[in-house]
Amino acid sequence: MPGKPRPPEIAFRKHDHRRCQRQLLSEATQLCAERKLRLTARRRQVLEALLASHQPMGAYDILAELNQSAGEEHVAPPIVYRALEFLMSEGLIHRIESRNAFISCVQPGHRCGAQFLICRDCEQVAELEGNDDGLLAEADNLGFAVDHSVVEITGVCAECQKHAG
Amino acid sequence: MPGKPRPPEIAFRKHDHRRCQRQLLSEATQLCAERKLRLTARRRQVLEALLASHQPMGAYDILAELNQSAGEEHVAPPIVYRALEFLMSEGLIHRIESRNAFISCVQPGHRCGAQFLICRDCEQVAELEGNDDGLLAEADNLGFAVDHSVVEITGVCAECQKHAG
DNA sequence: AGGCATAGTGTTATATTATAACGTATCGAA
DNA sequence: TTCGATACGTTATAATATAACACTATGCCT
Numbered sequence: 001m002p003g004k005p006r007p008p009e010i011a012f013r014k015h016d017h018r019r020c021q022r023q024l025l026s027e028a029t030q031l032c033a034e035r036k037l038r039l040t041a042r043r044r045q046v047l048e049a050l051l052a053s054h055q056p057m058g059a060y061d062i063l064a065e066l067n068q069s070a071g072e073e074h075v076a077p078p079i080v081y082r083a084l085e086f087l088m089s090e091g092l093i094h095r096i097e098s099r100n101a102f103i104s105c106v107q108p109g110h111r112c113g114a115q116f117l118i119c120r121d122c123e124q125v126a127e128l129e130g131n132d133d134g135l136l137a138e139a140d141n142l143g144f145a146v147d148h149s150v151v152e153i154t155g156v157c158a159e160c161q162k163h164a165g
Numbered sequence: 166m167p168g169k170p171r172p173p174e175i176a177f178r179k180h181d182h183r184r185c186q187r188q189l190l191s192e193a194t195q196l197c198a199e200r201k202l203r204l205t206a207r208r209r210q211v212l213e214a215l216l217a218s219h220q221p222m223g224a225y226d227i228l229a230e231l232n233q234s235a236g237e238e239h240v241a242p243p244i245v246y247r248a249l250e251f252l253m254s255e256g257l258i259h260r261i262e263s264r265n266a267f268i269s270c271v272q273p274g275h276r277c278g279a280q281f282l283i284c285r286d287c288e289q290v291a292e293l294e295g296n297d298d299g300l301l302a303e304a305d306n307l308g309f310a311v312d313h314s315v316v317e318i319t320g321v322c323a324e325c326q327k328h329a330g
Numbered sequence: 331a332g333g334c335a336t337a338g339t340g341t342t343a344t345a346t347t348a349t350a351a352c353g354t355a356t357c358g359a360a
Numbered sequence: 361t362t363c364g365a366t367a368c369g370t371t372a373t374a375a376t377a378t379a380a381c382a383c384t385a386t387g388c389c390t
Contacts, residue, residue, distance in 0.1 A: 097262035098315050100347060117309050134299040143323030144282050150263050150317040158308030
């Protein structure tokens with residue numbers, strides 16, 4: 001149903017974040033169990049870093065967090081990138097291409113692409129639910145077999161427009 | 166008119182490329198004149214590099230081309246990035262975020278975002294005309310003031326599906 | 331024309347993001 | 361318990377992008 005309005009997810013909405021975080025982590029755990037995949041300590045660490053905010057984080061931000069909480073141990077980039085790759089392949093996180101950043105997914109497990117509204121004032125990112133049906137249908141009409149879609153809309157969110165006057 | 170089908174542009178179509186190239190360059194020249202902007206030698210060089218193919222090129226690919234054709238002179242990255250920035254701000258080229266690459270625009274001057282179909286087999290990129298109206302309307306409904314939209318759909322084009330199947 | 335402000339260019343250095351390559355450890359199945 | 365596959369750790373380096381500052385060309389005003 002292409003025309004049906006969908007609610008923006010999470011970031012531009014108030015919610016019980018602690019609870020939300022636990023919820024998503026447990027969904028991820030369950031999903032990996034179902035798929036017979038290993039949500040190892042490393043992968044969980046990286047996912048948790050992303051869940052802690054609903055905001056996008058650069059790979060090196062995540063790296064820094066791991067190294068913070070890690071005491072002596074030194075974590076190097078490939079470790080983070082590998083975990084990110086796994087989490088993306090399972091639809092637990094997304095990459096925000098226009099920011100070179102990563103963000104936890106609000107509908108874990110749907111491996112299809114997502115759509116994002118990115119506020120350039122407050123830097124918050126909202127993930128919209130569902131697909132961009134119109135466009136996907138169009139690609140289909142052209143005989144193009146869609147793999148993955150990236151939709152990132154930058155602008156100013158309602159809240160920041162108010163504050164800006 | 167959201168539902169109206171639009172033709173894919175250029176890359177997946179046969180066309181007289183030499184002519185197309187001249188045409189786009191002349192449109193760019195005219196557009197800069199109208200806007201009282203300077204399409205300097207450097208900027209033109211970079212635009213020409215992108216027009217020479219309708220394919221995406223990395224900034225360093227362009228840099229390499231300039232250095233090829235430049236004889237002794239050594240061109241450094243900032244020169245290319247500055248020209249790219251100018252060309253993007255005037256809607257003469259686009260950035261393909263998911264590839265860290267740049268591509269000439271087929272509708273020069275429209276500073277709104279474009280949509281791309283990217284074939285992962287043949288690496289060709291087709292720019293669709295018009296806007297992704299449905300999605301932009303949706304953002305608007307949410308009170309989000311859109312600046313710029315990035316739409317990049319990866320998959321396999323009709324041609325490559327034939328050859329593979 | 332001369333002088334000035336601005337925009338554009340050139341150059342060096344460096345930041346940021348991402349991956350290659352290779353060895354070691356761990357896990358789960360036979 | 362051994363084997364194959366998957367994940368991890370480490371070092372080095374590739375690829376992409378920008379900061380900072382000096383110099384040059386251009387357009388504009390008088």
